Amino acid sequence: MTEQELNILIHKQLTGQASPAENEQFEAWLTSDGANPGYFQKMAEIWATAENLDLTVQPETDAEWEKLHQKVSTIQPASKPSAKIIRMGTAWRLAAAAAVVLGVALWWLLGRGDAGLIEPMNFAAASGKIENITLPDGTLVALNAGSTLEALQGFGGDDRRVKLSGEAYFQVKSNRSKPFLVDANGATVRVVGTEFNVRAYPGSQSVTASVAEGKVEFFTSEQNKVQLTPGMEGIFEKTSGKITARQVDANAVAAWRQGKLVFDNVPLVEALDILGRHYGISVKIEGNIAGKQLFSTFENETLEEILKTLELTYDLNLTVKNDTLLVRNK
Amino acid sequence: MATHQNIELFEQLFRRYQPGLVAFANTFTRSPEDAREVVQEVFISVWQNVENLRADDNLKSYLFTATRNKSLNFLAKKKLQTVDAEPVVVERHHSTHNEGASDAGELESIIFDEVQRLPEKCREIFILSRQEGLSYKEIAERLDVSPKTVENQIGIALSRLKKAVDDYRQDRGKFSVRQMMWLLTFF
Numbered sequence: 423m424t425e426q427e428l429n430i431l432i433h434k435q436l437t438g439q440a441s442p443a444e445n446e447q448f449e450a451w452l453t454s455d456g457a458n459p460g461y462f463q464k465m466a467e468i469w470a471t472a473e474n475l476d477l478t479v480q481p482e483t484d485a486e487w488e489k490l491h492q493k494v495s496t497i498q499p500a501s502k503p504s505a506k507i508i509r510m511g512t513a514w515r516l517a518a519a520a521a522v523v524l525g526v527a528l529w530w531l532l533g534r535g536d537a538g539l540i541e542p543m544n545f546a547a548a549s550g551k552i553e554n555i556t557l558p559d560g561t562l563v564a565l566n567a568g569s570t571l572e573a574l575q576g577f578g579g580d581d582r583r584v585k586l587s588g589e590a591y592f593q594v595k596s597n598r599s600k601p602f603l604v605d606a607n608g609a610t611v612r613v614v615g616t617e618f619n620v621r622a623y624p625g626s627q628s629v630t631a632s633v634a635e636g637k638v639e640f641f642t643s644e645q646n647k648v649q650l651t652p653g654m655e656g657i658f659e660k661t662s663g664k665i666t667a668r669q670v671d672a673n674a675v676a677a678w679r680q681g682k683l684v685f686d687n688v689p690l691v692e693a694l695d696i697l698g699r700h701y702g703i704s705v706k707i708e709g710n711i712a713g714k715q716l717f718s719t720f721e722n723e724t725l726e727e728i729l730k731t732l733e734l735t736y737d738l739n740l741t742v743k744n745d746t747l748l749v750r751n752k
Numbered sequence: 753m754a755t756h757q758n759i760e761l762f763e764q765l766f767r768r769y770q771p772g773l774v775a776f777a778n779t780f781t782r783s784p785e786d787a788r789e790v791v792q793e794v795f796i797s798v799w800q801n802v803e804n805l806r807a808d809d810n811l812k813s814y815l816f817t818a819t820r821n822k823s824l825n826f827l828a829k830k831k832l833q834t835v836d837a838e839p840v841v842v843e844r845h846h847s848t849h850n851e852g853a854s855d856a857g858e859l860e861s862i863i864f865d866e867v868q869r870l871p872e873k874c875r876e877i878f879i880l881s882r883q884e885g886l887s888y889k890e891i892a893e894r895l896d897v898s899p900k901t902v903e904n905q906i907g908i909a910l911s912r913l914k915k916a917v918d919d920y921r922q923d924r925g926k927f928s929v930r931q932m933m934w935l936l937t938f939f
Contacts, residue, residue: 429910430903439887468913471863472882477875479778479787481771481868486788490766491759493792494799548904702900745900 549702
């Protein structure tokens with residue numbers, strides 16, 4: 423159970439919206455670990471505290487800042503740092519030094535993530551939505567539906583490290599002295615500046631990295647590593663731990679960014695999972711669909727049309743009820 | 753003479769904390785206009801006294817405490833001006849928000865701040881569930897989204913709130929007054 427699912431389960435308890443099955447699931451979770459009652463208690467406390475907040479107040483931040491800005495520009499600090507008279511000739515050097523120091527300070531603020539001034543760097547794309555993100559180093563990330571990205575160590579160290587759960591397309595800002603690393607469900611991608619796609623859904627049997635531009639290292643250790651060039655895809659099989667490489671259609675790999683669903687030899691189980699994330703529904707598989715692979719591209723089709731196609735191709739019964747896709751053999 | 757304090761960083765600081773602080777001040781003042789005024793005063797005193805602040809205080813906690821004190825002062829002054837004003841208000845807030853028993857008040861303010869910072873849809877869904885007591889289905893109908901979306905957004909909201917509370921309590925990655933002073937005066 424993910425933290426997200428757990429919190430929903432707890433929320434159902436707190437609001438009395440749990441089904442009998444969910445009640446059982448909750449009880450089982452509560453007693454399965456000594457730390458769990460504490461977790462629940464904390465959530466209950468947060469929930470109770472949130473009840474009385476008056477959240478309707480308008481802060482009018484822009485107008486207020488204008489007011490404050492005017493006021494403080496006429497105020498001298500009570501005790502001010504000693505002022506030095508600067509000759510014009512050295513002014514440019516000081517300006518350059520100040521720019522460097524400001525850069526360091528911003529890096530430091532960003533590097534501290536939760537420090538307060540800057541948003542913590544956790545990103546999530548909701549079901550059915552693609553999020554476009556710019557990281558502090560200028561790297562662009564398209565985050566596919568139902569995926570999360572976390573910037574680890576806030577980019578403060580010797581490298582730029584992110585953790586991906588789900589799928590994302592990276593356009594990494596080149597920086598030779600600070601490699602960019604993606605931790606993806608057990609495998610790691612290392613680049614200095616390039617474009618590539620990573621698919622690492624927690625429920626999937628494999629993690630893949632596909633390269634559109636530049637050179638990419640895909641590895642679990644120094645001994646278990648492949649070098650990927652444009653048009654290649656590295657595949658990490660979670661069960662065997664093996665990493666292999668193959669040629670793929672580079673355009674197809676990132677077609678999801680245009681809202682297309684491209685399945686190029688993808689196990690049907692995983693394809694259904696991706697469909698679920700794309701359309702914001704959960705998937706329940708009751709039939710046996712092991713060993714079935716999907717080769718299909720969907721562009722403007724509705725969910726109903728896609729399901730119809732799959733039903734006919736694989737001789738399945740696919741029905742959607744209460745936001746759940748039920749998969750049965752015919 | 754131009755000030756040696758960095759106005760851009762001060763602006764960032766203001767934009768980051770002002771919404772949460774206004775909402776917090778409003779729990780005392782019961783008037784958004786007064787609340788905004790109180791928060792102006794808080795930031796003016798930060799700007800003026802940057803060097804005299806207690807350096808090891810946690811910044812967030814410092815700002816909330818300052819806002820609480822300024823709000824109470826504001827109410828006391830107002831009470832002097834209009835003798836008829838409800839005197840109970842100050843008393844009651846004194847007892848729930850005093851220094852010793854501050855955890856409830858601080859917890860409230862941390863949650864407050866984080867709720868304000870949730871993405872708009874997520875915030876709306878959270879408020880409909882928490883404050884209006886609507887079910888997933890009712891929220892879904894009202895906002896024209898699926899019940900699954902409502903559940904997911906609630907899950908996101910709770911994760912973020914828990915993280916904000918944990919970070920605050922565990923003293924993790926916090927930004928102290930000293931660090932703010934360093935930033936505001938260094939340039």
